[in-house]
Amino acid sequence: QVQLAESGGGLVQPGGSLRLSCAASGSIFSIDTMGWYRQAPGKQRELVATINGGGSTNYADAVKGRFTISRDNARNTIDLQMNTLKPEDTAVYYCNADVKVTVRAGVYRYLAVWGQGTLVTVSS
Secondary structure, eight states, X not given: OEEEEEEOOEEEOTTOOXXXXXXXXXXXXXXXXXXXXXXXXXXXXXXXXXXXXXXXXXXXXXXXXXXXXXXXXXXXXXXXXXXXXXXXXXXXXXXXXXEEEEEETTEEEEEEEEOOOEEEEEOO
């Protein structure tokens, strides 16, 4: 079993900052891409930012220049530094990881794992 534990959500005023963290644990052989997605009320879940094992990043246009994703491969963690937050950033933020697990000696499979989500509310 593999779990993702998120932390760092909360209430912040417009223009403020928050930092989200996500830690993967369990029977992990390796992790490929990790990322953050969000889902606002009444909307579909959307990509926020991703980072692969080599450190290459990808951001949604709506957050470019304001959000920064980072990763610690040794600890299997990612962070999302969110600056200049706007009310439209209000959403439940979910951590995601493409995890390689060992089925048996020499046999592996990839799992797409999701965290439980953490609420970010941007409001005055």
